[in-house]
Amino acid sequence: MRIKLTALAIAAAFTLAGCATDSMNTRSDASASAGASASANANPMVGGAAMYANKDIIDNAVKSADHTTLVAAVKAAGLVDTLKGAGPFTVFAPTNAAFSALPAGTVDTLLKPENKGTLTTVLTYHVVPGRVDAAALAQQIQAGGGQAMLKTVQGGTLTARMAGGGVSITDAKGNSGRVTIADVYQSNGVIHVVDKVLMP
Numbered sequence: 001m002r003i004k005l006t007a008l009a010i011a012a013a014f015t016l017a018g019c020a021t022d023s024m025n026t027r028s029d030a031s032a033s034a035g036a037s038a039s040a041n042a043n044p045m046v047g048g049a050a051m052y053a054n055k056d057i058i059d060n061a062v063k064s065a066d067h068t069t070l071v072a073a074v075k076a077a078g079l080v081d082t083l084k085g086a087g088p089f090t091v092f093a094p095t096n097a098a099f100s101a102l103p104a105g106t107v108d109t110l111l112k113p114e115n116k117g118t119l120t121t122v123l124t125y126h127v128v129p130g131r132v133d134a135a136a137l138a139q140q141i142q143a144g145g146g147q148a149m150l151k152t153v154q155g156g157t158l159t160a161r162m163a164g165g166g167v168s169i170t171d172a173k174g175n176s177g178r179v180t181i182a183d184v185y186q187s188n189g190v191i192h193v194v195d196k197v198l199m200p
Contacts, residue, residue, distance in 0.1 A: 010135055015150045044184055044191060047095075053185040057083045057091060060186055066193075069099040069107060076111045077120040087188035088131040090150075092158070094197045102197055105112065124154040125171070125200040133190050137167065156200040171198035 043050045047064030056078055061067050068095055074080055083089065095100065099107050110119045128150045132140075137160055140148035148160040159170040170176040177196020186192040 017197045036169070044181065046181055046184055046191075051184045051186075051191075054187050056188045057087075057089065057186045059084075059190065060184070061093065061131035061189070066095045066097075067093060069092060069096045073099075073107075073111065073119060075121050076113075077116060079120065079123060083127075083188075085188065087186075088129075089153075090128040090130060090132040091174060091189065092126045092128075092179075092190045092192050092198065094126065094177075094179075094194055095180075098195050098197050106126060121154055121200060125152050125156055125158075126194075126198055127153040128158070129153060131190050133185070134167075134192075141167075152200075154200055158198060167192075169194055169196070171196075171200070173199050175199065 021144070043052055047050070047066030049060075049063035049065070051060045053061075058071075058074070059131070061074075061083075062071050064071075074083060079117060084089070109115060110122065122140060131167075137148060140150075141160055150158040150160060152158060154171050161168050163176075166183070167179045169178045169179065175196060175198070177194045177198065179192045180195050181193035184193065
């Protein structure tokens with residue numbers, strides 16, 4: 001019973017952390033703490049646009065002003081049809097600011113046709129099979145003694161931990177980002193917005 005309550009507390013903290021960092025999201029703390037079922041119906045705002053749970057990952061992502069670089073990269077890698085597929089997928093979606101924080105020239109280099117393979121590797125490292133929402137991730141972190149190892153579509157591993165009242169995601173190189181908006185539900189999965197480009 002204690003483990004179950006702790007997992008629920010982690011899920012609530014995860015959801016609240018995502019809400020607190022999104023000034024466009026007007027849900028109250030009370031509704032956010034109700035968990036995934038409440039947020040699934042809320043059409044949260046991401047990048048100035050409402051995200052609809054009945055639309056797929058691509059249809060929602062193209063509306064976000066904070067994810068234009070990610071969308072351009074997905075198109076360049078030829079992954080649009082994949083992410084419009086049935087899934088379900090869990091996507092840790094870096095913002096434009098996260099891409100801008102990469103060393104100068106990195107994004108331009110990755111978007112070149114000759115680097116499509118490398119770009120695909122980086123992008124698919126941000127995708128986990130299945131619908132891993134905040135509640136499920138909290139349970140995995142609890143069951144893992146404080147961390148969850150997430151196998152990505154690329155074949156590598158991401159590590160999720162609780163950090164500062166929210167969730168951090170650490171890549172294979174040891175760099176960590178944080179989930180800034182959790183549980184953006186899609187018809188074919190769920191998106192968690194992150195403030196870091198994760199590298200395999």
